[in-house]
Amino acid sequence: MKITIHARGESLAEDFEVIAKERLERLSRFHIPIDRIEVDVIHEVNPHHGKKTSHQVKIKTHGSGPFLRAEARAFNDLAAFDEAVETIEFQLRKRHERSKDFKRETIRKKKVL
DSSP, rough: OOEEEESSSOOOOHHHHHHHHHHGGGGGGGOOOEEEEEEEEEOOOOOOGGGOEEEEEEEESSSOOOOOOEEESSSSSHHHHHHHHHHHHHHHHHHHHHOOOOOOOOOOOOOOO
16 A cells, blocks of 8 residues: 655644555555545645644545545644544545355254154
8 A cells, every 4th residue: 555645834743644555554454445545735825724724635546446535623732643644544444344245144954743
């Protein structure tokens, strides 16, 4: 899985990329084919929007599996990233649960009289 991180507006902290790659690599446990993930981090410089939503993170997945997209706003990069990853993880978990077979048909032995 290829992970690309784009920062717009400001530079990112060095530990952000490490944390982001570790968290996104854990998504492979759902066994849904994802070839690459794009993360866009946008810093809002307009003070009228407030500090609570000054950082925005958008995550998009590409591959032979489903196209998933999530975006979140928060007061810093990691908080917004965590919210967006939770959304992607929820979507992947939903797809994974749908692929399971819950019918579990059992063979019952007929009683011979």
